[in-house]
Amino acid sequence: MTAAPPVPADPLEPVRAAMLHAAHEDADRLLADARRDAAEVLxxxxxxxGVLLRAARLRGEAEGIRVAAATVAQARRKARGDLLEAKAQVCDELRQRVAAQVRQCRDEETWPAVRDRLTRRVRHALGADATVSEHADGGVVGTAPGRALDLSLDALVARALDQAGTEIESLWET
Structure with a gap:
């Protein structure tokens, strides 16, 4: 008698083992695919x-340049304004000092002759019928119908300084 082949303990064990092996291979393949996809996504x-960072850096640099240019322009405008204000103050002070010096001529012996000469200039410019009056700070003011002429000492100083404009400008050039 021949012995009967041994009966496996579980006849489905080889099928289960094959299915488990196939599942492990599928899982390994899926895991490898997932890792590859993740690496590509990363x-x-x-x-x-990197592209966004470079673009942001360029935008930041451009904005920095724009802000710096605006700041420089504002500083230049302020400096120009300060310079113009300083020049105006110097001109005003010069005008006041010159006017004060010119007004002192009223105390000199020649003042009556100067006043008469100014009166003649008013009458020559406005006509013999012009009304001429002495200005409180010295000099004369004349009026005629529709016209007036100010030959006060302050007005004469202002005209002289206005005419000397470019020469006065040279005072602050180095």
Whole structure:
């Protein structure tokens, strides 16, 4: 008698083992695919982040340049305004000092002759019928119908300084 072949303990064990082996292979393949996809996504994300970072840096630099240019322009305008204000103050002070010096001529012996000469100039410019009056700070003011002429000492100083404009400008040139 021949002995009967041994009966496996579980006849489905080889099928289960094959299915488990196939499942492990599928899982390994899926895991490898997932890792590859994740690496590609990360690589694209890093690349895109680099592009965005460069673009942001360029925008930041451009904005910095714009802000710096605006700040420089504002500083130049302020400096120009300060310079013009300083020049105006110097001109006003010069005008006041010159006017004060010129007004002192009223105390000199020649003042009556100067006043008469100014009166003649008013009458010559406005006509013999012009009304001429002495100005409180010295000099004369004349009026005629529709016209007036101010030959006060302050007005004469202002005219003289206005005519000397370019020469006065040279005072603050170095």
């Amino acid at each position: 690589a694209r994300a890093h690349s895109q982040a």
